[in-house]
């Protein structure tokens with residue numbers, strides 16, 4: 001990967017890149033749609049990553065190349081702004097723009113991007129590019145920004161240049177991941193701890209529906225607003241409740257349920273999911289994998305029926321594996337409306353599972369089924 005990228009960079013810009021950064025995609029074991037409600041999440045960085053080769057320029061020109069798409073884009077530091085379509089340059093430009101917002105002088109730069117994080121698969125391909133960009137520029141500009149503030153910069157890039165009001169989970173996982181560990185992240189305080197994730201004989205299998213989710217397609221932002229609405233309804237009586245993290249089921253029953261069914265349904269999922277995450281972490285620590293798996297199935301049901309961010313293809317895959325002994329747990333993952341399911345599966349049964357689920361899915365849904373066995377790897381790093 002490194003040699004090919006450096007070579008391509010040389011062909012494009014006639015000099016070697018100064019730095020090459022790898023920044024991974026992520027999985028999330030449990031704790032979905034919890035980050036922007038200030039709850040806990042349990043993500044990990046994976047072995048699929050974005051790679052960005054960069055060098056600074058003497059002028060203000062920015063030249064970007066996407067190796068995989070064979071596309072180019074140029075602009076200047078003075079003209080940094082989101083480009084019309086939500087597409088790959090925005091993730092790099094939005095991340096570069098954060099340095100200016102921090103009053104850091106930014107020269108022009110040349111960059112080549114390549115990535116093997118499948119796009120639109122719910123594995124945070126955009127967060128990977130944002131983190132790679134912030135990390136590379138921080139290194140080249142010698143700005144010495146710590147990792148956690150860099151995570152916030154990468155998240156802002158998504159808000160401001162891609163228009164998705166995402167929480168902090170994806171960028172945090174990409175930047176902060178550690179091999180063989182999941183991150184238990186408190187999205188309110190940003191305190192975190194690494195929890196070993198070594199399940200004997202069990203692997204993380206990702207099944208890609210090949211339904212491209214489009215998070216920006218208002219639904220994600222709508223869910224966020226619905227959660228805020230629940231908080232506002234509770235706040236009339238409990239001003240101390242600042243997010244659903246502070247809410248109890250009793251509060252939802254009393255102040256939301258009588259007035260707005262839909263908002264109740266959404267906020268109830270989030271509060272239940274926060275409780276489920278606590279249980280799941282305990283099960284993980286106790287090595288009670290089947291109980292952890294059950295939590296994942298319950299999360300899927302909540303995301304599908306209460307939060308309504310699933311789709312028929314995701315439901316099909318989860319329902320298919322639900323009663324199979326080799327599958328310990330499964331659920332849709334990420335923002336929703338497509339992308340992957342995450343499955344904990346007995347390693348020696350993965351092949352036989354694929355041999356039945358792939359043709360069944362393709363026949364029933366009329367779409368190809370892709371699959372990846374994900375391993376948990378380090379977060380953003382220079383290679």
Ligand code: GLA
Pocket residue numbers: 031032033034035036124166167168169170334335336
């Ligand atoms: C997307 C967002 C994250 C998070 C998940 C849902 O991946 O980018 O911030 O909200 O959806 O858990």
